[in-house]
Amino acid sequence: MAVTSSHVRSKNHKKLKGVNPFRNKLKNQQSDKKKPVIFKDFEDDDQDEFLDNLVQSENKTPTYHKLTKQELKTRADEILEKQRKKLPVYQNKDEIMTYINKNQVTVLIGETGSGKSTQIPQFLINSVSKGKKIAVTQPRRVAAISLAGRVAAEYGCIIGDEVGYSVRFDNRSNDKRTKLKYLTDGMLLRELMMDKKLSQYEYLIIDEAHERTILTDLLLGFIKGLLQGSRKNDLKIIVMSATLQADRFSKFFDDAPILFVKGRTYPVENFHLSLKDSEEQTDMVESMIRSVIQVNSSEPFGGDILCFLPGQEEIDKAVAILQKISPILKDSYIKQKLKIPEIVPLPLYAALSPSKQLLVFNKLNSNKFQRKIILATNIAETSVTIPGVKYVIDSGLRKVKIWRHELGLSTLLTVPVSRASCQQRSGRAGRESEGKCFRLFKENDFVNLPSQSESEIIRCDISNPLLILKKVGVKDILNWSWLESPGKNAIVIGLEELYSLGALNDSGELTEKGEKMALLPLAPHLSNVLLEAMERNCISAVLDIVACLSVENLLLNPNPDIRDIVNEKRYQSATLGRRHGDLIMLKEFYDIFNGLDSVPEKKQWCQEMSITYRGFQNVIKIRRQLKDYLKKIDANLEKNEQFKNKGTASNDDEESDDDFIDTNDKKIDVESILKCFLYGFVKNTAIGMPDRSYRTTTTGEPISIHPSSMMFSKKDNPGIMYTEYVFTSKGFARNVSRIELEWLQEVAMGVKKFK
DNA sequence: CAGTATAGC
Secondary structure, eight states: OOOEESOOOOOOGGGGBTOOTTOOOOOOOGGGOOOOOOOSOTTOGGGHHHHHHHTTGGGOOOOOTTOOHHHHHHHHHHHHHHTGGGSHHHHTHHHHHHHHHHOSEEEEEEOTTSOHHHHHHHHHGGGOOTTOEEEEEESSHHHHHHHHHHHHHHHTSOTTSSEEEEETTEEEOOTTTOOEEEEEHHHHHHHHHHOTTOTTEEEEEETTGGGOOHHHHHHHHHHHHHHHTTTTTTOEEEEEEOHHHHHHHHHHTTSOOEEEEOOOOOOEEEEEEOTTSOOSOOOHHHHHHHHHHHHHHHSOSSSEEEEEOSSHHHHHHHHHHHHHHHHHHHHHHHHTTOOOOEEEEEEEOTTSOHHHHHGGGOOOOTTSOEEEEEEEOTHHHHTOOOTTEEEEEEOOEEEEEEEETTTTEEEEEEEEOOHHHHHHHHHTTSSSSOEEEEEEEEHHHHHHSOSSOOOGGGTSOOHHHHHHHHHHTOSOSTTSOOSSOOOHHHHHHHHHHHHHTTSBOTTSOBOHHHHHHHHSSSOHHHHHHHHHHHTTTOHHHHHHHHHHHTSTTSBOOOOHHHHHHHHHHHHHHOTTHHHHBHHHHHHHHHHHHHHOOSHHHHHHHHHHHTBOHHHHHHHHHHHHHHHHHHHHHOGGGGGSGGGTTTOSOOTTSTTGGGGGOOTTSSSOOHHHHHHHHHHHHTTSEEEEOTTSOEEETTTOOEEEEOTTSTTTTOOOOSEEEEEEEEESSSEEEEEEEEEOHHHHHHHHHHSOOOO
């Protein structure tokens, strides 16, 4: 029986060699094989849309917009017969539905390929009351969008009709007609801030709950409250999770039943280092390269190799070496008359330019005797699915950023992954046919790994989550229904932080300012900066910079061979930035980008500066959204000095940003801007010492300016302010600006001080 | 004079 209720099967680790206890084989899958996608022009950033469609390609969305109602229906019937009915979840529909109908909360373990995310919501769609909806949450935007597309096709409607989605910047749902809405968990949380009862929903399906993102954890905590209170009788919950976390969810919801549905993937054989291998420490990159060569030469042609390494540095190093030895190997194979494919190494990590990321999806020329070697971070573990992978080599390592509450800094550590991660990684080899996973550690080490990774909530800065709790009206945060509490210490420090930013009053209640901060889609510090800027006549420039800060990897790390040229170009372009620091540099770059007339010019400039064009498009989207929020927050905004003479802007024009330009748009008021930032980052300051080093104002610890900063070579700053403090080989200030000591005094007087 | 996983509003 595919469905097992009320318990999670225990796993026998002794079986691991040669047998994968987590997968079951299913035949006749050839029809589901993905078609190869070939890209002709990899330099075009506009192809990012294609990338979005490719990630999570299991749910690839065809477009049915032009089809008539009848055609939609016909198509849906066809999918039902040919595909849906074969899914394990569909085959166990009645049994699953019995459990869901009987229980307020059901935990469902659905393995990859079981069809849980697409089918379960459809089983429920016809039993939803008039005017009510089903919400299905996802941790990632692309997943929400592609699932909605797939399900709309299966249901036989246009996206945004009965089936829709809602993610940041993109809402395709209809308040009245949409019955089934896929959304990011962050989006549902935002809806929760507006309507504490989530009254429009009758079913909440929390998908990928085992990933334990902060936002999913918060949602589950709020849901528990709802089930015990106002929504006791008219709300049902389905938590979808991987095996290892299912027990936790079941216990959290008063021993809710656990259903287990098998997946449809191929078996993967796991190999570990032999026990006889020497204990001596070898270089990870070196052993990865050895393994790649070995696997490539010993395994039959056909099927690519996916390698997991902890970070960009290791990946770049490995790619460089593999590229160097690839032609040498090829020659030697030919000379020895060995039939071994040539290796084509490809890097994959988030900070890689979008065009280079796309290369991993490119199908190699079938006439050439080659094998792709993809060297990836854990971006390939959940976010990106690469077709054609048959072999996985796992270093067993990853990088984790850990927030130190008491120090207000984050540390970046390379740590062993969890058993859950190992299984997820090896599963990547069995998506299209049976595969093999080679682990660069011993079986004994595997057994001793933690069963799952530390959840986000206990290793991240929780000031924003705490602000959300306050906004939703949680009084006793320490004893709130935490799925996992971040701990008293973290909570107290986080609340102190909110208090010092003026979000909470002396009694710990949310202030008017705190209300506004909770509404802004930013970290509380940055919200505070924006609110301060509203009163200082420099909101436009500060908004530009804050929007830039909200985009990850806007400025790429240029490759070593062009690094000096790019750095010099950046330095030359930021005439104010090289004196005042990185924040002002961002403002200058923003202005330059916007000042260029045509898209080709903008792209050209981005290329030269090693900036992502797409990143800047996001900056502009975010800026527009922040501006809209600010308008909502401050009803008097239109009367504000900066908006006089402009009146109400006509909203039909996409470029209606004009109403937000301050009077001094040509001249950058450096002092005002940096003082605004000080209001959010007073604690992130350091004072210049006579020996030209810096010491933090809070603890007196030595701190160095990170080499990636414009301020790195500038030694005459009386003080510095930074938006990030990280500890790697030593304490580094990242994103650094020069400040005068008088500013520090002035702002510190204006900021409520704790202690 | 160093070198940063991933995701979300």
